[in-house]
Amino acid sequence: MTTKDYIKVHNPATEVAVHDSDNLITLDPGVSVTLEFTDTEKYTDEEIKNIQWIANMFHGRPQNSTFHKTLKGPKAKFRVPTVYSGGGLGWVEPVIPGHDPQFKPPFGYFINSIGERKIDKIEWRDTHGNEISDSKFFTEAVQLHIYTTGLYGHEIQVTLYDKDTISKNDRLELDENVHDNDTSNLAKYFNREVKVLQDADDNTSKVQKVVIDIRLEKRWAETEESEIELIAEVLCKIDGGVKKLFDQNVLIVKTPEKGEENKVNNATKSGNKPTIIGDIVTDVAEFKPCFYTKIVVEYGKNDKSVSTEYFNKEKAIDCTDEPIQILAGPHKTPVTVSLPDIDTNDCIHKGNSLDHTDKVITLKKKGGNFQVEEKTDKSLKFKQSYPSPSIIEFAKMAWLPNAIPIKHIIQLNTCRYNKEIDIEVYPMLQYELFFKYKTDNPFDTRETKAYTDKKYRGGKGLFTGKEKKKEKKKRKKNRRQAINDRRNSYNEERKAIKEGSLFNYTSFEAGLEYAFGDEGETGFTKNTIPIEGDGPVINAIETGMWIINKLSALSFKKESEDAEKEAEELIENPKSVKDRKKAKQLKGRKRKRNKYLKKVDKVGKKAGKILPFRIQIDQPVFAGAIAWKMAPSTKFPAKIGKEYALKFKADPLIAIEGRLDLLFIATKIPYIGQAIKAITATADAIDGSDDFWNWLVDTFGGDDDDKINIDVDYHVDLFASGELKVEATATKYHTIDGFTSDDIEVKCEFKFGIDCELRAKFQVKKITSEAIIGGQAFAKFTVAKKPEGLECSYDGLFAVVYANFDLDMDQNNGLDNRKDKKKPKDKFKIHDGFKFINETKIA
Numbered sequence: 001m002t003t004k005d006y007i008k009v010h011n012p013a014t015e016v017a018v019h020d021s022d023n024l025i026t027l028d029p030g031v032s033v034t035l036e037f038t039d040t041e042k043y044t045d046e047e048i049k050n051i052q053w054i055a056n057m058f059h060g061r062p063q064n065s066t067f068h069k070t071l072k073g074p075k076a077k078f079r080v081p082t083v084y085s086g087g088g089l090g091w092v093e094p095v096i097p098g099h100d101p102q103f104k105p106p107f108g109y110f111i112n113s114i115g116e117r118k119i120d121k122i123e124w125r126d127t128h129g130n131e132i133s134d135s136k137f138f139t140e141a142v143q144l145h146i147y148t149t150g151l152y153g154h155e156i157q158v159t160l161y162d163k164d165t166i167s168k169n170d171r172l173e174l175d176e177n178v179h180d181n182d183t184s185n186l187a188k189y190f191n192r193e194v195k196v197l198q199d200a201d202d203n204t205s206k207v208q209k210v211v212i213d214i215r216l217e218k219r220w221a222e223t224e225e226s227e228i229e230l231i232a233e234v235l236c237k238i239d240g241g242v243k244k245l246f247d248q249n250v251l252i253v254k255t256p257e258k259g260e261e262n263k264v265n266n267a268t269k270s271g272n273k274p275t276i277i278g279d280i281v282t283d284v285a286e287f288k289p290c291f292y293t294k295i296v297v298e299y300g301k302n303d304k305s306v307s308t309e310y311f312n313k314e315k316a317i318d319c320t321d322e323p324i325q326i327l328a329g330p331h332k333t334p335v336t337v338s339l340p341d342i343d344t345n346d347c348i349h350k351g352n353s354l355d356h357t358d359k360v361i362t363l364k365k366k367g368g369n370f371q372v373e374e375k376t377d378k379s380l381k382f383k384q385s386y387p388s389p390s391i392i393e394f395a396k397m398a399w400l401p402n403a404i405p406i407k408h409i410i411q412l413n414t415c416r417y418n419k420e421i422d423i424e425v426y427p428m429l430q431y432e433l434f435f436k437y438k439t440d441n442p443f444d445t446r447e448t449k450a451y452t453d454k455k456y457r458g459g460k461g462l463f464t465g466k467e468k469k470k471e472k473k474k475r476k477k478n479r480r481q482a483i484n485d486r487r488n489s490y491n492e493e494r495k496a497i498k499e500g501s502l503f504n505y506t507s508f509e510a511g512l513e514y515a516f517g518d519e520g521e522t523g524f525t526k527n528t529i530p531i532e533g534d535g536p537v538i539n540a541i542e543t544g545m546w547i548i549n550k551l552s553a554l555s556f557k558k559e560s561e562d563a564e565k566e567a568e569e570l571i572e573n574p575k576s577v578k579d580r581k582k583a584k585q586l587k588g589r590k591r592k593r594n595k596y597l598k599k600v601d602k603v604g605k606k607a608g609k610i611l612p613f614r615i616q617i618d619q620p621v622f623a624g625a626i627a628w629k630m631a632p633s634t635k636f637p638a639k640i641g642k643e644y645a646l647k648f649k650a651d652p653l654i655a656i657e658g659r660l661d662l663l664f665i666a667t668k669i670p671y672i673g674q675a676i677k678a679i680t681a682t683a684d685a686i687d688g689s690d691d692f693w694n695w696l697v698d699t700f701g702g703d704d705d706d707k708i709n710i711d712v713d714y715h716v717d718l719f720a721s722g723e724l725k726v727e728a729t730a731t732k733y734h735t736i737d738g739f740t741s742d743d744i745e746v747k748c749e750f751k752f753g754i755d756c757e758l759r760a761k762f763q764v765k766k767i768t769s770e771a772i773i774g775g776q777a778f779a780k781f782t783v784a785k786k787p788e789g790l791e792c793s794y795d796g797l798f799a800v801v802y803a804n805f806d807l808d809m810d811q812n813n814g815l816d817n818r819k820d821k822k823k824p825k826d827k828f829k830i831h832d833g834f835k836f837i838n839e840t841k842i843a
Contacts, residue, residue, distance in 0.1 A: 008038050033111075037051055054091055088152045148194050154237065193210070299327075337361070339412065360414060626644065645731065710761070756774060759772050777797070
């Protein structure tokens, strides 16, 4: 029997709609309806006379309904109060005395009222319900009251803005806990269910509204002194739902000025609650007896298996609008889609062709490599694999968004729910790029540590703008023609670049490895991909090379090379003895003190002049490995993201040293300058005495063996240096989950001190002697990122002294070389240091 066999709806008009298939009566707001119990034959007149009616709106399920206080007898006339208009359900059922309510069809009707839907107004109130007439301070709490018509039971979405910056990208995001310093999962909206609540200004009446508690987050302030004009935008989340921006209802939120701190009433809650799940039901299908309430998806084997609830009515989980994403390799991966509580025993189509029994799970679309193992109403079990890509496909899919999924569509049909599940199967790919520059790679675990020495092609890599359409089309055509000979294509392209666009930088080495499948499983593949041609990996390397060479340019390498060329020209074509002497001195200083920078302005006139202040930027020294792969999310196991793992060490990543020539400065100081000039003149006289002796040898016809060479070089510099060192041994980032581990250690070392050195070299016949004496005094400071915060340390005051004497002899046509062992530099700690840790965590 159906509901209409038990209950008759009298005189349904245009304002009353009866949906027999759903056992639902829908009324216009304020319209009454009369129901009559008609199955009276087996009951006495007294029983019929005392029939009670359940007739009210319910939360959760009909069983939460109660008997109406006044309705009795076989007929009942009632209406849904206008304040409940919107779609929220009520339950109407006649109950014979001595019998229990059944709370299900065909013993009663669901009932609702639907009319015009509107968002009427909003109000800013304090936590006691009073309207706010003044400004509020950041960190305080307020309430947003939203009044609606015809939206009872439906969900609304509320977005907050600063009135001065209203755009999708400038909405004020919500933090559930403002004290944990984690801003990686901020919410964009408030989601609330429209309810019937007591009117804030009239205790005797009820209104349809939403009340949201809001903490005024300090993050919303752009500066410490700023204030914002807080406004709200409200959206009804139903088909054809209305949206309204209340830009005239402004709440001024500001930072307290000096002396106002005691007026701030900080919120008791630590953050904002973006979503609160309601329990008002608006869909009759929720109560149909042929149903499931959970969808569980599981795939993989043993400890690598992934299981997730794709749908759970009780927990308000519904991901059916998004595909289930799984990983598969060359081996067969087991996949199960199950409905743990499926029940078709009371299907309303029982006994006809629409009966859902044995027809709950069907395949609407079946992709490749799909093998069904078992299919029942409770579960679908199948095995899935992914075809092994070719070497060209491996190279193409190294940019993971290029991976093409295998797609299936599964339908899950019952009287209550009809849902489609899209399944996307992605290849179990992983790549690892090893790289090094001017050092060995401690992270390279490959059996064959093969590297390609990359020649820089002069481009900017990822910094290069988009190609013109014609050029892009031409390059694409050339790549297709050369796809079977990528290495030759790359070499030809490299040769076509003008020599002038190449830097001297050629020592960057990289090796790329790929793997497909699970190691240990059938079909697992692991191999090396040549780093050739164009693509994301090449672009990334080009970007790194461009940055490094820009840093190299800052070290005045070009000026140093120019100085050497000019010095060589002076030696080959000397214009005077003075020119020859200065050129030799410049070349000697460049060879012996290669860490210092020299600049020559003009040949002959200023050759050998050294800048009083010099800056040197050293190229980085680094090695590392970057691994990337498709990986399931730990937060949303039915989603596949990209996981990146970084191992990296730079010692240093960049080093900068500045030097001030104190001897040059001292020559400008009265009295002291004259003394310094006298000392340097004496040193230069000693340094130039070999020129006079060698002139005598040349004049009187002596041999070259009779000539002598005397070189004297010295410096006193004030220096400041800094080195940035970076080390990461297990840093992982997932595009969905964010950083899953972050052990990056960043350290900056600073030195400030004075450096002096004297070198003297004497050479006659086969005998060469050289003496060096020098020293440093410097203070060292370190700033490092630690897990507990930022560590600042003064490492101490140090002194370094050293002295060496070398003697090389070659006599009697036999080799008899003796060389004093160079003494190591002795380092003394003059003053101990100390540490300070700022416990504010570094994000």
